Amino acid sequence: MYVPRHLELSEAYTTTLLKEVRAGNLVTFHAQGPAATLVPFYLDExxxxxxxxxxxxxxxxxxxxxxxxxVILDEADAYISPQWYVTNEVAPSVPTWDYITVHVRGAMRIDTSLEGAIRAVRELTLRTEPAAVLDAVDEPRLTAMARTIVAVEISLDHVEGKAQMSQDRHPDDVRSLISALEDRGETTLVKYLREVSLPYAEQRLATIARLHETRNGRAEEQAYRVARLH
Known part of the structure; x- marks a missing residue:
């Protein structure tokens, strides 16, 4: 995955995301080409x-x-309309998509044992539902279900997170996006925009302003020197 430095997820954010049970795409490569399945994952820390x-x-x-x-684990994503940008009237833009995702690459191990399959089912259930849900399934039925599946493990050989979250927009645009996405119930994206994207955008704008001031100051100094020579 291409991840510019300013779009990298922090290690802490990535770890938190991995600890949450969520569905993701498991992509593997075979003689006939790539294959993918959307399945739930949990982290065995x-x-x-x-x-x-x-x-x-x-x-x-x-x-x-x-x-x-x-493994591709998407935390949240949303369509971003250019009409939500405050600056769109003076600098028209096109639609885009904001998202937060984590990619994990690693060796895949398939556990074909019945014990492994039952363990995977138990863990996925207990991490998402009250224990009573699993207790309600009698052992013969749980065993019958487990016989149809295998447990799969992916080692965390390479983990990278990316947040394409309008960090490079004007701060006023980010504030406008926060309002628009709040209205649409995008709480995860709004939190990231407010806590990460907006501070970054404000710092970026301040840096650009300082560079312009420095450049203008140098230009004025150079003009003064030239004027004195003549």
Whole structure:
């Protein structure tokens, strides 16, 4: 994933995102080409792996994979209309899409044991539902369900996070986006815009202003020197 430095997610933010159970795309590569499945993942912190489950008949299980697997975990995203920009009247723009995502690359291990499948189902359920939900499923039924799937682990060999969140816009544009996205209930994106994007945009604008002042000051000094020579 291409990640300009100013769009990098902090390590703390990335770690927090990984600790939350969420659905993501598991992408693998095979002789016939790439394959992908949208599945839920949870982080096994002690072993440093993302864990999910796949149906046993899935080609991602039955066909030999080439190289590392890729997991794409999107936290939030939203369409951004140029009409929401305060500066759009003087500098018309085009629509874009803001998003927060984490990509994980690593070796994929498939656990075909019944125990591994049951463990994956238990963990995914207990991390998202009250224990009573799992207790309501009797052991024979849980075992029957587990026989149809396999547990899959992806090692955290390379983790990178990216937030394409209008950081390079004018601060007034960011404030306007906050208002527009608040109205649409995009709480995750609004929080990032307010806590990260807006301070960055304000600092960026201040830096640009200082550079212009320095440049103008040098130009005036140079003009004064030239005038004195003549």
């Amino acid at each position: 002690e072993r440093g792996v993302l864990v999910t489950r796949l149906v046993r008949d899935n080609p991602q299980v039955t066909e030999h994979s080439i190289g590392p697997a890729l």
